[in-house]
Amino acid sequence: MHNGRLLTLVGGIFGLVGLVLLCVTVALAASAASFLASAQQTDGTVVELTEETSTTRNRDGFYRHTTVWYSTVEFTVDGRQYSFRSSHGSSPPAYAKGESIPVAYDPDNPYDARIASFWSAFIGPMITGGLGVLFTPIGTILFLKGRRSTGRRT
Known part of the structure; x- marks a missing residue:
């Protein structure tokens, strides 16, 4: 497997995992906010x-x-x-x-x-969001570098 293809594959996986984590973050944060808004x-x-x-x-x-x-x-x-x-x-x-x-x-x-504290309600979304914010750009950069590298060889 060429280096460019490997970078594209790894970048795609990282980017996809990052996007999934960001979606999970939105769902967790919305759930916590909804509960707190209706809770006594x-x-x-x-x-x-x-x-x-x-x-x-x-x-x-x-x-x-x-x-x-x-x-x-x-x-x-x-x-x-x-x-x-x-x-x-x-x-x-x-x-x-x-x-x-x-x-x-x-x-x-x-x-x-x-x-009923910010930390207790939003620790999950903060962790998944932090990982998503880390994985998505790294995956995007690796994916684009891999695509550029593969494009030069063909």
């Missing part, structure tokens, strides 16, 4: 921090332990208590046990609740 807000309390440790082995044979903390939050709506576990963990813990934090919940289904 209240204060909740962090009642528990759950520690999850994962172990991976690197190329040198050494084991690496990674610990992530997830918050369990309780809140009250119309005299009834609800709780949920945050979907995003952090290290160190983002909140302390007993800390009061804002909660957004679906008024028709309070079991559907999330921490």
Whole structure:
């Protein structure tokens, strides 16, 4: 396979992955924004921090332990208590046990609740968007270089 064709192929794959990531970003951001726009807000309390440790082995044979903390939050709506576990963990813990934090919940289904912070709502779109913004131009540049290189050889 010629160098130009390889660059075209790799560039096309990178560009396509970047565009897919950007589409996923739009969908995730729209979903989070839609939920927050229709959600009610209240204060909740962090009642528990759950520690999850994962172990991976690197190329040198050494084991690496990674610990992530997830918050369990309780809140009250119309005299009834609800709780949920945050979907995003952090290290160190983002909140302390007993800390009061804002909660957004679906008024028709309070079991559907999330921490009402920009970071919690938009971390997914920020990650996929960042990768999409990185992959798309790199893919485009590689694709165009490959096409130019292939065009000179024929």
